[in-house]
Amino acid sequence: MITGTGITKTFKQRGSVLGAREVRALREVDFAIEPGGAVSFIGESGCGKTTLGRIIAGLETYDSGEIVIDGVPMSGLGHRRRQPHFRRIQLIHQDPYSALNPTRTIHQTLEAPLALRAKQTGRSRSWVDARAEELLGLVGIDPGYVLPRYPHQLSGGMRQRVVIARALTMDPEVLVADEAVSMIDVSLRLGILGLLKDLRVRLGVGVLFITHDIATARYLGDDSELYVLYRGQVVEHGPTETVITRPVHPYTQSLLSATPVLHGLEKPGAERVVPTEALDPSRTDEGCLFAPRCQFATQLCTEQRPRLSHDGTTLQEHACFHPRTRSVIPTGTGTETEMGADTLADTGADMGARG
Amino acid sequence: MTANPTAPAVRVRGLTVVYKTPVGELPAVSNVDLTLAPGTITGVVGESGSGKSTLALCLLNAVQSPGRIAAGSVEIDGLGDVVELGGEELRRARGRHVGYVFQAAQNSLNPLKTIGKQLLDLGRSHGVEDLRALVRDAKDLLARMGMDGARVLDSYQHELSGGMRQRVGIMLALVLNAKVVVLDEPTTALDMITQATILRIVREVHDERGLTTLVITHDVGAVAEVADNLAVMYGGRVVEHGPVMEVLGSPRHPYTRGLIRAIPRLSGDISLARALPGRPPTLGTLPAAGCVFRERCDRRMDVCDTVEPVPLTRDGRTVACHAVDAAADVDANAAPGVAAGAADRTPTTARRKEYA
Numbered sequence A: 001m002i003t004g005t006g007i008t009k010t011f012k013q014r015g016s017v018l019g020a021r022e023v024r025a026l027r028e029v030d031f032a033i034e035p036g037g038a039v040s041f042i043g044e045s046g047c048g049k050t051t052l053g054r055i056i057a058g059l060e061t062y063d064s065g066e067i068v069i070d071g072v073p074m075s076g077l078g079h080r081r082r083q084p085h086f087r088r089i090q091l092i093h094q095d096p097y098s099a100l101n102p103t104r105t106i107h108q109t110l111e112a113p114l115a116l117r118a119k120q121t122g123r124s125r126s127w128v129d130a131r132a133e134e135l136l137g138l139v140g141i142d143p144g145y146v147l148p149r150y151p152h153q154l155s156g157g158m159r160q161r162v163v164i165a166r167a168l169t170m171d172p173e174v175l176v177a178d179e180a181v182s183m184i185d186v187s188l189r190l191g192i193l194g195l196l197k198d199l200r201v202r203l204g205v206g207v208l209f210i211t212h213d214i215a216t217a218r219y220l221g222d223d224s225e226l227y228v229l230y231r232g233q234v235v236e237h238g239p240t241e242t243v244i245t246r247p248v249h250p251y252t253q254s255l256l257s258a259t260p261v262l263h264g265l266e267k268p269g270a271e272r273v274v275p276t277e278a279l280d281p282s283r284t285d286e287g288c289l290f291a292p293r294c295q296f297a298t299q300l301c302t303e304q305r306p307r308l309s310h311d312g313t314t315l316q317e318h319a320c321f322h323p324r325t326r327s328v329i330p331t332g333t334g335t336e337t338e339m340g341a342d343t344l345a346d347t348g349a350d351m352g353a354r355g
Numbered sequence B: 001m002t003a004n005p006t007a008p009a010v011r012v013r014g015l016t017v018v019y020k021t022p023v024g025e026l027p028a029v030s031n032v033d034l035t036l037a038p039g040t041i042t043g044v045v046g047e048s049g050s051g052k053s054t055l056a057l058c059l060l061n062a063v064q065s066p067g068r069i070a071a072g073s074v075e076i077d078g079l080g081d082v083v084e085l086g087g088e089e090l091r092r093a094r095g096r097h098v099g100y101v102f103q104a105a106q107n108s109l110n111p112l113k114t115i116g117k118q119l120l121d122l123g124r125s126h127g128v129e130d131l132r133a134l135v136r137d138a139k140d141l142l143a144r145m146g147m148d149g150a151r152v153l154d155s156y157q158h159e160l161s162g163g164m165r166q167r168v169g170i171m172l173a174l175v176l177n178a179k180v181v182v183l184d185e186p187t188t189a190l191d192m193i194t195q196a197t198i199l200r201i202v203r204e205v206h207d208e209r210g211l212t213t214l215v216i217t218h219d220v221g222a223v224a225e226v227a228d229n230l231a232v233m234y235g236g237r238v239v240e241h242g243p244v245m246e247v248l249g250s251p252r253h254p255y256t257r258g259l260i261r262a263i264p265r266l267s268g269d270i271s272l273a274r275a276l277p278g279r280p281p282t283l284g285t286l287p288a289a290g291c292v293f294r295e296r297c298d299r300r301m302d303v304c305d306t307v308e309p310v311p312l313t314r315d316g317r318t319v320a321c322h323a324v325d326a327a328a329d330v331d332a333n334a335a336p337g338v339a340a341g342a343a344d345r346t347p348t349t350a351r352r353k354e355y356a
């Protein structure tokens, strides 16, 4: 179990033409990842998602707050004593193309961390090769095909599976997946999402999923949770399906409204919300952070900052003075059942190499 | 759809583009026919490596070595066959007739020059005499897209966000009054809200200026929001083409069906969604004969291994698939009076039949 309480991070930019500028990347963020649980963070570019992922993976410092890994608070430990704890949290890079060393075969890529792991746990050399094959099998690719090959010889989906296999060499408790499917072809995305869901069940690995495409968060399992980040603040949090189908915060509604509608297959939601202006991170910090872009803002919103809390009427927490459920997501037109009736080999995976 | 009568039509015919590889020249685009009706937005979708960018570059005759256009023509109204153009004529056509926003426009601007300086360079290279008017037009376009033109022209690329750079790319493509505009992955790497803003701008500017627009993307959703017509590419072929609502609502080609079913969506039953098995082909793994999609196809038949399916057009929709042909034959037999007229079984005629 990993929890964060009040995680706060401010970047100070120096040397810019505008002089020193502060960016409040995270503002008192609370979160919890249960063993085998799935948690997604969504928000626009620049809202702090990557920063949070890097902090949780131990790759970035934070100004205040506390991270507790399996009951051990990190604040009391020096840098060296933290490392073994943070090693249990592995980051999966967004870009499967640059994440792998192009001059190494997949065998070489997996061998190095596994040899280290063997040394740490007192296992023999023969365990290394067996484990490499086992991990590749686990991520749904044929070890015989993949092991001798170089990254450029694999498809994007296969490469991302290799990256996940490499992360699994460290026996992580949590995988942090930052935009892990956005650079993968659409036809293969569900395969990777299905794999993450599967690893939760089979290995009890927790998943922290970072994305700006909310729809992908639905595919991690129906017990997953969604956090909506806006300018570093969590503005809505609850069960993924609840937040998607019954969002109450105007910012969440804006994100959902912006997801493209598959015209012909879907009808747009009746109450789509469009922000009144573009995101400007240098805007005033007075009142609700979303107020300058919110069409529902009142005087109160410009004077006070709403805090994330339950109001007793919804399953989710929110930070809005005027919460209201709006139907913003598309509805199906019914044609898809016809498509679903087709038979299609249900491999759910990018297993081209097997055939 | 507000088809504009003054907008030019674009007719791609029998287009083949090959890239030189260690094992010889291999086709990235194979014998493609595609008509962009005047005043419409056509979206081209397909997986990475399907040949979208290569096809788009042909509208400028800008395929770079080791690639070359091996066959075919690209006729643009008021300009002629772009494939036949060269030298000064071609240089002038780029920008004046055909505007191009490159893939990852965010990174294709010159980091060392202000946007304004790059605008003036563009104007000079095209012999624009009234540079003041050019700057005025640029500012108008930027204002039209919700930006402070004067400030943007004074900025360097790194001072702009991804969405702003994309709009600058669109401004540079339109400022010389091109009537044909090609946008390659205009919203990739942008978040959803910025993407929605860019797509709305593309649609509005397209309508206002009476353009014929081609949008290349791997994101079916982005195309669904902005395009009138949708062309689906696979392995260098256009395997399906038709009005976007119809193609998405009742896809005919097995690849289109699989692709749509694989899109993560906000609505609908997630248990019906699944990844397409297998992986996208690369130049080296494309089969030399038969259907290029057969390794991943759930409707594969014997004929698919040996005979390449020919694109056939009926009811304004073009599909290249043996299984779809067979199904249409059954329809034709069941109701000869209706279907026989609509279905044109002669490949050569069908290929010439234009999609309007």
Ligand SMILES: Nc1ncnc2c1ncn2[C@@H]1O[C@H](COP(=O)(O)OP(=O)(O)OP(=O)(O)O)[C@@H](O)[C@H]1O
Residues within 6 Å of the ligand: A011, A012, A013, A023, A024, A025, A043, A044, A045, A046, A047, A048, A049, A050, A051, A052, A212, A281
């Ligand atoms: N090393 C850094 N120095 C200065 N500012 C930074 C740094 N890293 C991040 N920031 C700023 O912190 C804020 C949050 O950044 P972060 O990258 O975490 O956002 P994000 O939601 O992941 O965005 P994206 O989707 O673009 O990756 C942004 O305003 C960003 O400019």
Ligand SMILES: Nc1ncnc2c1ncn2[C@@H]1O[C@H](COP(=O)(O)OP(=O)(O)O)[C@@H](O)[C@H]1O
Residues within 6 Å of the ligand: B019, B020, B021, B028, B046, B047, B048, B049, B050, B051, B052, B053, B054, B055, B065, B066, B067, B281, B282, B283
């Ligand atoms: N310069 C090049 N040399 C060799 N092959 C290339 C080159 N550019 C593209 N290709 C190949 O041509 C095919 C189509 O590429 P491209 O047009 O870039 O597709 P897309 O834009 O859909 O990703 C791919 O298989 C790609 O690897």
Ligand code: SF4
Residues within 6 Å of the ligand: A249, A250, A251, A288, A289, A290, A291, A292, A294, A295, A296, A297, A298, A301, A306, A319, A320, A321, A322, A323
């Ligand atoms: S608190 Fe006010 S400004 Fe903020 S999201 Fe709610 S209604 Fe809008």
Ligand code: SF4
Residues within 6 Å of the ligand: B253, B254, B255, B291, B292, B293, B294, B295, B297, B298, B299, B300, B301, B304, B309, B320, B321, B322, B323, B324
């Ligand atoms: S031609 Fe055959 S293999 Fe190709 S898509 Fe149609 S049914 Fe499938």
Ligand SMILES: [Mg+2]
Residues within 6 Å of the ligand: A049, A050, A178
């Ligand atoms: Mg990020």
Ligand SMILES: [Mg+2]
Residues within 6 Å of the ligand: B052, B053, B054, B103
């Ligand atoms: Mg491309």
